[in-house]
Amino acid sequence: MRSEGDPHTSPGLGGPAVQSLTLLVLSGDMEKGAAACTLALAALASGYRVELFFSFWGLNLLKQPGAGGGGSLQRLMGVLNRDHAGRQRLGRLNLLGVGRWAMVRLMKSRGLPSFREALTTAHRLGARVVACSNTLELLGLTRDALVPEVDEVAGAAAFLESARGGQVITLS
Amino acid sequence: MRSEGDPHTSPGLGGPAVQSLTLLVLSGDMEKGAAACTLALAALASGYRVELFFSFWGLNLLKQPGAGGGGSLQRLMGVLNRDHAGRQRLGRLNLLGVGRWAMVRLMKSRGLPSFREALTTAHRLGARVVACSNTLELLGLTRDALVPEVDEVAGAAAFLESARGGQVITLS
Amino acid sequence: MRSEGDPHTSPGLGGPAVQSLTLLVLSGDMEKGAAACTLALAALASGYRVELFFSFWGLNLLKQPGAGGGGSLQRLMGVLNRDHAGRQRLGRLNLLGVGRWAMVRLMKSRGLPSFREALTTAHRLGARVVACSNTLELLGLTRDALVPEVDEVAGAAAFLESARGGQVITLS
Numbered sequence A, B, C: 001m002r003s004e005g006d007p008h009t010s011p012g013l014g015g016p017a018v019q020s021l022t023l024l025v026l027s028g029d030m031e032k033g034a035a036a037c038t039l040a041l042a043a044l045a046s047g048y049r050v051e052l053f054f055s056f057w058g059l060n061l062l063k064q065p066g067a068g069g070g071g072s073l074q075r076l077m078g079v080l081n082r083d084h085a086g087r088q089r090l091g092r093l094n095l096l097g098v099g100r101w102a103m104v105r106l107m108k109s110r111g112l113p114s115f116r117e118a119l120t121t122a123h124r125l126g127a128r129v130v131a132c133s134n135t136l137e138l139l140g141l142t143r144d145a146l147v148p149e150v151d152e153v154a155g156a157a158a159f160l161e162s163a164r165g166g167q168v169i170t171l172s
Helices: A030-045 A055-064 A073-081 A094-109 A114-125 A133-138 A156-163 B032-046 B056-062 B072-080 B095-109 B115-124 B133-138 B156-164 C030-045 C057-060 C072-080 C095-109 C115-123 C134-138 C156-165
Strands: A018-024 A049-054 A128-132 A152-154 A167-171 B018-023 B050-056 B128-132 B153-154 B167-171 C020-025 C049-054 C126-131 C152-156 C167-171
Touching: A018 A030, A018 A055, A018 A156, A018 B018, A030 A049, A030 A094, A030 A167, A030 B156, A030 C156, A049 A055, A049 A114, A049 A156, A055 A128, A055 A133, A055 B032, A073 B018, A073 B095, A094 C072, A094 C115, A114 A128, A128 A133, A128 A156, A133 A152, A152 A156, A152 B153, A156 B032, A167 B167, B018 B032, B018 B056, B018 B156, B032 B050, B032 B115, B032 B167, B050 B115, B050 B156, B056 B133, B056 C057, B072 C095, B095 B153, B115 B128, B115 C020, B128 B133, B133 B153, B133 C095, B153 B156, B156 C030, C020 C030, C020 C057, C020 C156, C030 C049, C030 C095, C030 C115, C030 C167, C049 C057, C049 C156, C057 C126, C057 C134, C072 C134, C115 C126, C115 C156, C126 C134, C126 C156, C134 C152, C152 C156
Parallel strands: A018 A049, A018 A167, A049 A128, A128 A152, B018 B050, B018 B167, B050 B128, B128 B153, C020 C049, C020 C167, C049 C126, C126 C152
Antiparallel strands: none
């Protein structure tokens, strides 16, 4: 979908100079965060331009512990929705925490990083981390409630612009 | 993936004249419907050609209230699977309806449209709304069971044809 | 995103000679497996090159019955995580197996294939079936634990390479 005039493509026969991968993370489950970071790190290693866009429950993955909104409904959602960048439940086989406990132990025993560690690495290697402005507003949160890796707070139009001409993978 | 001979591209250097976005909605959860409509509206505003293709549980988002199929197994699925265009449960934190109630109130208090309102707007602005023929047949439903915004009932081959050369975002 | 030098594109005006579709299956739910196979079969019928990449819970769809890992945590995960290529729960309305039972009966009564049957057909028609090496290692499984349709065990970098220039649909 790149045209010849696109600044991200080279004019030669070798195809686009920079491939881009945009990961749209709509789920806050531990396995979805892990999948996003695994794909981000592989893409960075292959020279892709990478953006991680977190929206809806995916925003939990960027929340500082204890972050909560202002209104009473938002405080209620904050209490119900306690996961954050340092702790997520499994989307499947969570089993009141037993499956989660086993998965965390298993990942550690195999030397796999936690979501937060992988996010920090991906960010340091150049992945752009974006939080959805609509979700932030809905939950009554501000930029301060998010981890420092967040490069930008932006909406759906900015997401589409960034995704334009590249590959999009949704984790929902 | 557009070639110069593609009717959707302009011959100039400015790249494709029309970008297309196809949203494949496989989940009937309230948040997935909201995400689909948010992306559809943003893409329409940016001049994209937009198609919303609803399949599997996503078809719930197009069902009229009370729609049910013919056979006894289909009636059983209809009873179990009561969500429709005007009412969806949350995929996460539904909490027997408490989370859903809080989310609906929260969205209203922030002036956000319901799924049905957003679908109507997207459709009026030019989004094509397609229901999966296989799912309809599986559930024993006909076109009459669906909201009037549905432009077409079609299968996987038609989905691939429409998605060809454009961007696909799956909400599952 | 194909360049003129790409072996999969024709030099003519008709655009890419071979479109590719990569299905990233991150969920082991019955309906996600069915969606993946439906899309794979439609794409094969339209002449696409198709790859099915199974990762995380999606690997359940490739497991032989009774497959289990080596360490004690891996054995625990194996006991909790009993689904396999021949039997999956529904991601929604499973209802301790009632919804699953109704769905399986409904699919049979409409002449629809099971996931396993559809996978075998897709594979015979040319779809490439790949299992995620990281997930295998995490669960302590080897190639022997998987169904014979698996063509390759590979990681995220191989997935990105295969998806390059084509369409990616995530089922998560």
